[in-house]
Amino acid sequence: MPGNETLRALRLLSRSSGGLLSGSQKVTQRCLARSMATESQVTGSSPDITRSAPAPWDAPVTVMTYNFPTMEPARFVEYSPKHLSMPLRRDLLHRAIVYEGDNTRQGTASTKWRDDVHGSHRKLYAQKGSGRARAGDKQSPVRRGGGVAFGPHPRDFSTDLPKKIYDQAWRIALSYRYQRGELIVIDNQISLPSGSTPYMLESIFRQNGWDTKKGRSTLITEQVNEELFDKVQKMERYASIMDRSDVDVKNLLETQRLIIERVALDRILSQHSRDLKSRPAKATY
Incomplete structure (x- = not known):
């Protein structure tokens, strides 16, 4: 010293x-x-450092909910940052979309090989002496009505993806929409007054600036409302509609914006939080 x-x-x-x-x-x-x-x-001596406020990445995400069809602000709802503040991971989104596409393929395409074609398998004529090109049976792939060479057969196209990665892809897609201001949460149910025409839905979209020039919208409901679904399908140039059980990660990224019911959003986040230690059943108010 x-x-x-x-x-x-x-x-x-x-x-x-x-x-x-x-x-x-x-x-x-x-x-x-x-x-x-x-x-x-x-x-x-060691300094005593205490955190008076949570870190930015631990702060809750505040979302404004609206009433449909007036689109008036209803209230603020807080979500966990692990639900609506995930960083963008294009690789996980790509893997999830490919996984969903592979699982939706039917794999029922089928063709007949030469052994499956009906008819005799004898040689058509002698190998030599006829002056014609040599040939085998009539089931040959080079002949009309014969078998198909290397044709498709029924198979399973489905692939595997870890559940935790798939759940992260769901939350990343919703976080991407929220961070870009393209996630619109409806506090009540998405419905129209009885007796209204599809043109009322068109006027709602135009008043809120959701016309065709700014891209189509995707409406997501918790339950199927046949009357509402029929009206939206007649105005498909403005929006598409589906219930929560039919939604995939690809549907969250296809159109310009998401208009989703709060109950449906809470269910989606609850179902796709298997990689988190603590998963809330719904948002905190």
């Missing part, structure tokens, strides 16, 4: 000077002792 080296140097000077520095040596020792004690107190 530097203090010990200084004391050793002072002792050598005191011996060489015949004790002339004995008084100054005592004073120096006292000063060094005080400084070393102060340093030990400073280094030994």
